[in-house]
Amino acid sequence: EITAKAIVYSSYGDPLDTIACHSYKLPSKPINGKEVLLQTLACPLNPSDINQIQGVYPSRPSLTKELGTIEPSAVCGNEGLFKVLATGSEVSELKAGDWVIPSNVNFGTWRSHALTTSENLTKLPNDGKLSIAEAATITVNPSSAYQMLTLYVDLKPGDWFIQNGGNSQVGRAAIQIGKTLGLKSISVVRDRPDLKELKEELTQLGATHVITEEENSSREFGKTIKQWTEGKPIKLGLNCIGGSNLTNMARKLGKxxxxxxxxxxxLKPVSLPTSLFIFKNLTAKGFWVTENIKRIPGSRESTIKELIKLYESGDLAEIKHDEIEVSANEGTEEEFLAAFKKGLVESKKGKQLVVF
Ligand code: NDP
Incomplete structure (x- = not known):
């Protein structure tokens, strides 16, 4: 038998007050022929995971007593990388040692082990070409960047896009993927004491230009941007910030x-000048990678395939992250919980990855 640990919640609220560690027993070998026993290798703490625990995210797992919790509960986390420990007699496509990720959201990835069936899993190569961090974060941030740049507007090499949140993990992926597609980009970032270093870092990744929110809001600076684009219309805008940052960025978009x-x-709404709709024929839409699994069948798999190629060719760098180590088999419930709570606190400073 294995003692598994999972980070669970049984009510919605502030994650630091709401999450708990629950231990439960799993067989050391699958009993059902279709089952696969997994050990977690790494899982990120994404903003949407936090929103799920807060109860403000539209896609969430149902609360059940499946793991033997007293209250109906759900396991936190949607993204993560697992190693196959053992497979049931009817599983032919996976073997011990393989790397897998959940095929869908709401899997509950903040846990040490999992027992599931093979149809819930997608195999990833573990031949050394993908790092653990790359594999554990492939489905949310880089996938979103890739899909936004390729599925909505027919962008050709030399075309421009603009984005805010340029230093977010989605933004960084968009910069790099954009470069491989031959696109030119303008990324808006928040001002900071080490702005020069950040600009250099993002330019190294492939950003054509990086501007601050102040520059983004300045009419005068608009002329500089027109010079950069040499009158070519900016065809696509990616917004993860909202508020005045977005309003000012949208003004740079072309016809x-x-x-x-x-x-x-x-946390501010999207507010767009009417003139952009009337005189520039702006199209403003939402993007949700989770919905695209259903809306564009096959998009998740084909996106992952393309991203693996980009990682293997070195065109896409591992997500910038901090690692928090925790043991899958040793340690107490308190230690397990403390690791995830640390991750929640630190996630305001950058992407946190819990590694096992
Ligand atoms: P990160 O934690 O990597 O980045 C968050 C970014 O937001 C940072 O660059 C930070 O700027 C910036 N930021 C935070 N608060 C503000 C603010 N008040 N004003 C301006 N900038 C701010 O996040 P992710 O890359 O994981 O996700 C980014 C966003 O994308 C999230 O909202 C997430 O939910 C969303 N997302 C949505 C998806 C979808 O399918 N719709 C899929 C993936 C992500 P700084 O660098 O200055 O600290």
Whole structure:
């Protein structure tokens, strides 16, 4: 028998007050022929995981007593990388040692082990070409960047896009993927003491230009942007911030441009000048990678395939993250919980990855 640990919640609220560690027993070998026993290798703490625990995210797992919790509960987390420990007699496509990720959201990835069936899993190569961090974070941030740049507007090499949240993990992926597609980009970032270093870092990744929110809001600076683009219309905008940052960014979009909103880090609404719709024929839409699994069948798999190629060729760098180590088999419930609570606190400073 294995003692598994999982981070669970039984009510919605502030994650630091709501999450708990629950231990439960799993067989050391699958009993049912279709089952696969997994050990977690790494799982990120994404903004949407936090929103799920807060109860403000439209897609969430149902609360059940499946793991033997006293209250109906759900396991936190949607993204993560697992190693196959053992397979049932009817599983032919996976073997011990393989790397897998959940095929769908709401899997509950903040846990040490899992017992599931093979149809819930997608195999990833573990021949050394993908790092654990790359594999554990492939489905949300880089997938979103890839889909936003390729599925909505027919962008050709030399075309421009603009984005805010340029230093977010989605933004960084968009910069790099954009470069491989031959696109030119303008990324809006928040001002900071080490702005020069951040600009250099993002330029190294492939950003054509990086501007601050102040520059983004300045009419005068608009002329500089027109010089950069040499009169070419900016065809696509990616928005994960909202508020005045977005309003000012949208003013830079060209005729017939598309604006995709995928996040709201400022917690402010999307407010767009009427003139952009009337005189520039702006199209403003939402983007949700989770919905695209259903809306564009096969998109998740084909996106992952393309991203693996980009990681293997070195065109896409591992997500910038901090690692928090925790043991899958040793340690107490308190230690397990403390690791995830640390991750929640630190996630305001950057992407946190819990590694096992
Ligand atoms: P990260 O934690 O990597 O980045 C968050 C970014 O937001 C940072 O760059 C930070 O700027 C910036 N930011 C935070 N608060 C503000 C603010 N008040 N004003 C301006 N900028 C701010 O996040 P992710 O890359 O994982 O996700 C980014 C967003 O995208 C989230 O809202 C997430 O929910 C969303 N998302 C949506 C998806 C979808 O399918 N719709 C899929 C993936 C992500 P700084 O660098 O200055 O700290």
């Amino acid at each position: 017939d441009a598309t604006l995709l909103t995928y996040g709201a880090m400022s």
